[in-house]
Amino acid sequence: MTGPEKGLPSSSDKQEGRKQSSGVEALEKRLARYGNAAARQRNNLGYLAQLLDAGRHSTPDMLNPVWPDVFKYVLDDELKALKAKLENCGEWLQFRRYKETGSTHLYRASLCRIDLLCPLCAIQRGAKHLRNYKTKFEVIRMGYPRLIPVLLTLTIKNGFDLQERIDHLFRSVEKIKGKRRNAKSGGRCQSEFSKIAGAVGSYEISYSEKHGWHPHLHIVVFLTDWIDQKALSEEWLAITGDSKIVDVRLIDETNLTKSLNEIFKYALKFHSLTPAQAFECYLVLKNRKKLFSLGVMRGVQMPKSNTMEGLEDEAYDELQYWFRDGKYKPSSPAAKKLHGGDD
Numbered sequence: 585m586t587g588p589e590k591g592l593p594s595s596s597d598k599q600e601g602r603k604q605s606s607g608v609e610a611l612e613k614r615l616a617r618y619g620n621a622a623a624r625q626r627n628n629l630g631y632l633a634q635l636l637d638a639g640r641h642s643t644p645d646m647l648n649p650v651w652p653d654v655f656k657y658v659l660d661d662e663l664k665a666l667k668a669k670l671e672n673c674g675e676w677l678q679f680r681r682y683k684e685t686g687s688t689h690l691y692r693a694s695l696c697r698i699d700l701l702c703p704l705c706a707i708q709r710g711a712k713h714l715r716n717y718k719t720k721f722e723v724i725r726m727g728y729p730r731l732i733p734v735l736l737t738l739t740i741k742n743g744f745d746l747q748e749r750i751d752h753l754f755r756s757v758e759k760i761k762g763k764r765r766n767a768k769s770g771g772r773c774q775s776e777f778s779k780i781a782g783a784v785g786s787y788e789i790s791y792s793e794k795h796g797w798h799p800h801l802h803i804v805v806f807l808t809d810w811i812d813q814k815a816l817s818e819e820w821l822a823i824t825g826d827s828k829i830v831d832v833r834l835i836d837e838t839n840l841t842k843s844l845n846e847i848f849k850y851a852l853k854f855h856s857l858t859p860a861q862a863f864e865c866y867l868v869l870k871n872r873k874k875l876f877s878l879g880v881m882r883g884v885q886m887p888k889s890n891t892m893e894g895l896e897d898e899a900y901d902e903l904q905y906w907f908r909d910g911k912y913k914p915s916s917p918a919a920k921k922l923h924g925g926d927d
């Protein structure tokens with residue numbers, strides 16, 4: 585990230601040089617992040633290969649000491665197909681780096697798009713949603729200036745049975761929707777949730793040895809009136825029967841990207857999961873929607889983006905990288921030249 589220019593005025597050459605080098609630095613950081621994600625994906629892939637090789641029904645304990653029920657229903661064909669997709673993911677990345685501005689875009693890549701098992705694809709998915717919903721947020725903000733934008737977090741009590749906890753989470757979301765509908769159609773149901781004019785939310789799951797699975801919801805919400813946190817907590821407890829921890833805070837609009845990133849970053853905290861646990865998450869969540877939206881967040885008329893049109897005429901370098909020895913290394917001449925090496 586580049587910070588604002590500070591200090592003595594420098595010549596435009598110097599400024600240009602700094603911009604160029606910070607652009608390269610940012611790209612290198614990005615490649616390192618992608619490299620770590622791809623390496624983690626390879627761990628998950630290794631686990632799938634192990635499952636197939638070992639014949640998991642005969643020796644489950646070897647691979648997963650706590651063998652959740654959900655594993656019983658995986659077919660070898662599904663495993664094989666998954667493995668094939670993951671094997672081809674992230675082998676190479678191709679960027680376009682625009683000469684005039686130095687801005688760099690991931691232009692092409694071989695991606696599996698199984699973001700519950702692949703941190704690299706989870707990053708791409710998060711970035712895409714962030715771009716889309718940031719624009720939607722801004723459109724709503726302008727269209728409904730009186731609504732209050734907040735970040736709402738609803739947590740589900742920890743537990744060791746992932747399937748049960750996830751079912752519980754999604755059932756609770758359905759109850760919230762029902763309460764809103766009831767209040768909107770003039771029902772008697774008094775609800776803090778009826779102050780929600782619009783929302784987009786997603787789940788996040790982490791794991792700890794001591795407390796088990798920890799699912800929670802992060803939701804960007806536009807409120808008609810400020811929520812009473814205590815009342816909300818009581819209501820959430822009434823809905824869930826076991827969970828009362830909620831958090832409401834005003835969205836920091838001076839750093840909207842950071843605030844919204846809370847919603848659209850990884851659904852899974854991959855670093856807290858073993859490959860067996862990541863696979864369990866995949867099995868439990870693969871047919872679940874990852875995002876849900878309500879009210880004014882639905883059907884927003886998006887302004888036509890002119891970003892790509894603007895860039896089309898600009899000259900660019902094509903940068904290509906291979907995933908080798910656990911990281912992304914330059915493979916095209918322009919990429920090698922940019923990073924000042926030929927490895």
Ligand SMILES: [Zn+2]
Binds near residue numbers: 625670695698702705
């Ligand atoms: Zn992938």
